[in-house]
Amino acid sequence: MKIVCDKKDMLNAVNKVIKAVPVRTTMPVLYCVLIDASGSLIRLTANDMELGIETIMEGTIEDRGILAINAGIFYDLIRKMPEGMITVSSDENYTAQITGSKAHFQIGGMDGTEFVRLPYVEKDHPIRLSQMSLKDMIGRVLFSASPNDGNKIMTGLFMEVEDGKMRMTALDGHRLAMRTIELNEEADPEEEIDLSVDGDEEYGEEAGEAAPLKISAILPGKTMGEIAKILPGEADSLVSIYVTEKLVMFEFGETVVVSRLIDGEYFNVSHMITRDYETCVRVNRQEFMECLDRSTLIIRDNDKRPVILNITDGVLDMKVDTEIGSMEENMEVSKEGRDIKIGFNPKLLLDAMKAIEDDEIDLYFVNSKSPCFIRDQQESYVYLILPVNFVD
Amino acid sequence: MKIVCDKKDMLNAVNKVIKAVPVRTTMPVLYCVLIDASGSLIRLTANDMELGIETIMEGTIEDRGILAINAGIFYDLIRKMPEGMITVSSDENYTAQITGSKAHFQIGGMDGTEFVRLPYVEKDHPIRLSQMSLKDMIGRVLFSASPNDGNKIMTGLFMEVEDGKMRMTALDGHRLAMRTIELNEEADPEEEIDLSVDGDEEYGEEAGEAAPLKISAILPGKTMGEIAKILPGEADSLVSIYVTEKLVMFEFGETVVVSRLIDGEYFNVSHMITRDYETCVRVNRQEFMECLDRSTLIIRDNDKRPVILNITDGVLDMKVDTEIGSMEENMEVSKEGRDIKIGFNPKLLLDAMKAIEDDEIDLYFVNSKSPCFIRDQQESYVYLILPVNFVD
Numbered sequence: 001m002k003i004v005c006d007k008k009d010m011l012n013a014v015n016k017v018i019k020a021v022p023v024r025t026t027m028p029v030l031y032c033v034l035i036d037a038s039g040s041l042i043r044l045t046a047n048d049m050e051l052g053i054e055t056i057m058e059g060t061i062e063d064r065g066i067l068a069i070n071a072g073i074f075y076d077l078i079r080k081m082p083e084g085m086i087t088v089s090s091d092e093n094y095t096a097q098i099t100g101s102k103a104h105f106q107i108g109g110m111d112g113t114e115f116v117r118l119p120y121v122e123k124d125h126p127i128r129l130s131q132m133s134l135k136d137m138i139g140r141v142l143f144s145a146s147p148n149d150g151n152k153i154m155t156g157l158f159m160e161v162e163d164g165k166m167r168m169t170a171l172d173g174h175r176l177a178m179r180t181i182e183l184n185e186e187a188d189p190e191e192e193i194d195l196s197v198d199g200d201e202e203y204g205e206e207a208g209e210a211a212p213l214k215i216s217a218i219l220p221g222k223t224m225g226e227i228a229k230i231l232p233g234e235a236d237s238l239v240s241i242y243v244t245e246k247l248v249m250f251e252f253g254e255t256v257v258v259s260r261l262i263d264g265e266y267f268n269v270s271h272m273i274t275r276d277y278e279t280c281v282r283v284n285r286q287e288f289m290e291c292l293d294r295s296t297l298i299i300r301d302n303d304k305r306p307v308i309l310n311i312t313d314g315v316l317d318m319k320v321d322t323e324i325g326s327m328e329e330n331m332e333v334s335k336e337g338r339d340i341k342i343g344f345n346p347k348l349l350l351d352a353m354k355a356i357e358d359d360e361i362d363l364y365f366v367n368s369k370s371p372c373f374i375r376d377q378q379e380s381y382v383y384l385i386l387p388v389n390f391v392d
Numbered sequence: 393m394k395i396v397c398d399k400k401d402m403l404n405a406v407n408k409v410i411k412a413v414p415v416r417t418t419m420p421v422l423y424c425v426l427i428d429a430s431g432s433l434i435r436l437t438a439n440d441m442e443l444g445i446e447t448i449m450e451g452t453i454e455d456r457g458i459l460a461i462n463a464g465i466f467y468d469l470i471r472k473m474p475e476g477m478i479t480v481s482s483d484e485n486y487t488a489q490i491t492g493s494k495a496h497f498q499i500g501g502m503d504g505t506e507f508v509r510l511p512y513v514e515k516d517h518p519i520r521l522s523q524m525s526l527k528d529m530i531g532r533v534l535f536s537a538s539p540n541d542g543n544k545i546m547t548g549l550f551m552e553v554e555d556g557k558m559r560m561t562a563l564d565g566h567r568l569a570m571r572t573i574e575l576n577e578e579a580d581p582e583e584e585i586d587l588s589v590d591g592d593e594e595y596g597e598e599a600g601e602a603a604p605l606k607i608s609a610i611l612p613g614k615t616m617g618e619i620a621k622i623l624p625g626e627a628d629s630l631v632s633i634y635v636t637e638k639l640v641m642f643e644f645g646e647t648v649v650v651s652r653l654i655d656g657e658y659f660n661v662s663h664m665i666t667r668d669y670e671t672c673v674r675v676n677r678q679e680f681m682e683c684l685d686r687s688t689l690i691i692r693d694n695d696k697r698p699v700i701l702n703i704t705d706g707v708l709d710m711k712v713d714t715e716i717g718s719m720e721e722n723m724e725v726s727k728e729g730r731d732i733k734i735g736f737n738p739k740l741l742l743d744a745m746k747a748i749e750d751d752e753i754d755l756y757f758v759n760s761k762s763p764c765f766i767r768d769q770q771e772s773y774v775y776l777i778l779p780v781n782f783v784d
Contacts, residue, residue: 073689073716080686103686107717294472294495297465324465325488325499 001065002089003037005058007100010086011078013044013057014071016255019226021071022048027116032068033075034115035088037061045118046071051223052118053230056254063089066112069096077105118258121249125213126240127161129183131231131252134239137168137179138228140355140381144177145170145221156218156262158269159243169269170221175348176272176384177355217243218266223259230255273373273382277364279337281311285353285361291318291329292350298324299346306343306388311335311365320346342368343390352383393457394481395429397450399473399492402480405436405449406467408647411618413463414440419508424460425467426507427480429453437510438463443615444510445622448646455481458504461488469497510650513641517605518632519553521575523623523644526631529560529571530620532747532773536569537562537613548610548654550661551635561661562613567740568664568776569747609635610658615651622647665765665774669756671729673703677753681745683710683721684738690716691738698735698780703727703757712738734760735782744775 014033022030025048034045042061045054067090077098078086086100094109138157146154151173158169167180227250231239239252243261250257295307299322310317317330342365352374353361364373374383406425414422417440426437434453437446459482469490470478478492486501530549538546543565550561559572619642623631631644635653642649687699691714702709709722734757744766745753756765766775 076689077686080682080689082682102723103683103719103721105686105690105717105719107690290472290474291495294469294497297468297472298497298499325497327495327497329495331494 001035001037001067002061002063002087003035003042004060004062004085004087005042007078007081007083007086009058010088011075013055014075014078016055016230017044017046017053018071018075019230020046020048020051020053020257025049029068029110029114030116031070031072032110032115033071034066034068034112036066036112038064038066045115047116047118049116050220050260051226052258053226054118054256054258065090066115067094067096068110068112068115069107070109073107074098077107118256119247121242121244121247121258123240123242123249125215126242126251127166127183127213127215128238128240129166129181130235131237131239132233132235133181134241135228135231135233137166137181138224141168141170141177141179142221142224142228143170143351143355144172144175144383146172147221152262153218153264153266155221156266157221157224158266159215159217159219161213161215169266171267171269171272171384174345174386175352176269176382177352178269178273178382180380215243216266217248218262218264219248220259220262223248223257227257230257272371272384274366277337277366277373279311279335279340279365281316281336281363281365282334282360283316283331283363285356285359287331288316288361289350289353291331292346292353294329295320295327295346296350298322298327300324304345304388306390307346307349308341308343308390310339310341312339340365340368341392342372343388344372344385345388348385352385355383356381393427393429393459394453394455394479395427395434396452396454396477396479397434399470399475399478401450402478403467403470405447406463406470408447408622409436409438409445410463410467411622412438412440412443412445412649417441421460421502421506422508423462423464424502424507425463426458426460426504428458428504430456430458437507439508439510441508442612442652443618444650445618446510446648446650457482458507459486459488460502460504460507461499462501465499466490469499510648511639513634513636513639513650515632515634515641517607518634518643519558519575519605519607520630520632521558521573522627523629523631524625524627525573526633527620527623527625529558529573530616533560533562533569533571534613534616534620535562535743535747536564536567536775538564539613544654545610545656545658547613548658549613549616550658551607551609551611553605553607561658563659563661563664563776566737566778567744568661568774569744570661570665570771570774572772607635608658609640610654610656611640612651612654615640615649619649622649664763664776666758666762669729669758669765671703671727671732671757673708673728673755673757674726674752675708675723675755677745677748677751679723680708680753681742683723684742684745686721687712687719687738688742690714690719692716696737696780698782699738699741700733700735700782702731702733704731732757732760733784734764735780736764736777737780740777744777747775748773 017033036043041056042059043056081100089097090109094111096107096109098105154172160167164184165180166183169178239250242249246261248259248261295318299305303322305322307318307320313335315330316333320327371384371386409425428435433448434451435448473492481489482501486503488499488501490497546564552559556576557572558575561570631642634641638653640651640653687710691697695714697714700711705727707722708725712719763776763778
């Protein structure tokens with residue numbers, strides 16, 4: 001194999017696929033990135049058997065062939081190569097030669113045919129939205145998923161597509177985050193199939209026979225985190241998502257990401273969300289965040305002590321008391337309904353505040369034992385946070 | 393005690409002194425910063441018994457007194473306070489009240505009278521140079537000191553003042569770094585005493601009876617690293633350095649740093665430095681650095697394999713061979729004297745290259761067993777690097 005490409009293009013491509021290289025694996029070839037120049041395109045692949053990423057890059061194929069090469073070493077090498085064109089070649093012993101300007105490296109590679117290719121995903125019923133919308137949505141929901149495997153389903157993002165809307169939900173037993181967007185605003189009508197439609201129209205008009213798209217799947221949190229990282233996030237470029245029984249595939253630009261789905265049934269989220277409330281408070285998000293941030297200062301990491309919000313007419317008073325000391329601060333708010341005194345882990349409130357973009361936000365309370373909801377009128381976002389008991 | 397000050401000033405002051413707060417100590421009061429408002433100035437102090445830092449800050453004293461308060465908690469608190477004025481007060485139980493805008497904290501402090509004040513340093517024979525020169529010098533020498541305590545003296549910076557020059561040296565058994573500057577260019581003639589003079593003049597003319605200043609001391613590397621961090625580094629502001637038998641004091645702006653000296657006799661450095669050479673090579677520093685940087689890519693951290701420089705007329709060829717692979721690169725150089733083939737730990741060469749500011753630099757070699765010297769004509773810098781044996 002022999003290819004010639006620009007250092008920048010190679011670096012960019014390796015940087016994308018390297019996110020799927022496993023930290024630990026029993027199959028040494030998976031520590032490699034596969035360079036496949038056996039056809040007319042240069043294709044780079046990495047695969048940890050859960051998540052696989054493949055991308056096509058610019059370059060000239062001088063000798064067709066494939067090569068697997070240690071991803072970490074290759075990435076560092078390319079990164080420190082002089083700017084300009086580089087040549088990557090290999091011989092029958094899988095020894096790689098990497099040359100750029102006067103710098104010349106020789107490194108042992110592996111047999112590319114032993115590499116595990118990405119599984120096949122049938123490409124019908126695409127879900128289409130802008131790269132920006134997907135990247136944004138992941139960032140505003142994923143933090144509420146559980147980071148550890150105690151309950152596998154809680155580590156996932158629940159994706160639902162129905163009635164031309166896409167919804168993503170994450171929860172970890174203490175909180176829930178949910179975002180909903182209209183797909184019809186996102187799709188490009190010039191694409192081959194357009195299944196996303198305006199809410200009030202008849203479904204599938206443009207595609208003729210296509211049925212209304214209804215999909216739900218639990219996407220691994222890790223996969224979604226990596227996608228958020230490598231998505232360029234352009235407002236006018238699309239991502240296509242294909243879901244099968246076991247797999248999900250994301251296609252954007254020259255890149256394909258395939259991931260296994262998490263098996264099982266997601267929680268009945270609609271049962272968790274109530275719209276009744278006894279108290280509604282409108283706060284300035286920035287001010288509330290700064291207050292909450294200060295309250296965390298005197299709570300040690302392993303301390304479960306809550307911050308106590310005492311909400312009366314026009315005033316939200318915040319108080320914490322720990323072995324380090326105490327903090328008190330109040331802010332002006334506009335309140336509707338009953339007074340309430342309720343305790344929270346301030347970190348959970350803070351995380352939700354950071355994920356919301358509005359300047360003024362509404363918090364809804366029922367009583368001091370019931371979850372607090374933060375949502376806008378259209379419910380484009382819903383954040384639920386469980387309160388913490390406290391002794392008054 | 394009660395003081396009122398601007399959040400920015402307090403943050404700035406705490407940020408300076410906090411560098412002297414110990415990570416571990418058997419005296420809990422040393423985890424604190426001392427706020428001394430017993431006189432007419434607000435003075436902050438931290439002291440780990442090796443290194444002490446004291447600074448005076450702007451503010452109004454409403455009630456005189458002193459207070460010791462946990463440095464880490466206090467720093468975080470001040471950092472996250474709303475912008476504007478803050479009040480710090482304490483009562484007879486050493487409970488601190490910290491208020492800024494509507495935010496109010498209460499935190500247990502300690503008895504400030506238990507705090508260990510900085511030792512007294514007699515202020516005669518100051519060494520004066522610009523903040524920029526001192527900061528610069530430390531950064532260009534300190535990396536060559538030994539980071540660990542196996543040989544205490546090797547962890548220090550050796551400072552010598554003689555003939556109106558200041559020299560700093562650091563070495564770790566594999567390399568040596570030395571910088572020399574003229575003090576006369578630095579001193580401000582309007583300051584009370586000016587002991588730095590031009591090389592050819594009679595000493596001490598301006599100060600009348602002052603004797604020519606001759607000082608040598610081993611300064612702890614840690615102290616010097618912290619000073620480099622907190623020195624504003626302005627070209628037109630001075631630092632005064634006072635050395636006694638056991639202590640060194642640095643005075644700049646409103647800040648005083650006192651440190652113990654390292655006991656003992658420094659190495660006879662002048663015996664290590666030779667000016668004979670068989671080969672002199674002039675290289676482009678940037679190009680040489682990039683080459684060396686690439687050569688480190690295929691050397692594992694615990695691998696002692698050297699990079700081999702093969703220098704012939706007009707060409708420096710660089711080669712490494714390890715279990716990961718091999719690297720070869722050559723660059724154009726101008727050479728004087730014999731051809732030479734010599735091995736080095738590329739990291740040591742790289743560190744020296746990073747510490748030099750010249751675009752073109754000269755390397756001097758005797759043979760493949762003798763140290764390489766990198767120096768300019770005036771010897772304002774001298775870097776010595778020991779070679780590594782290799783099997784050809």
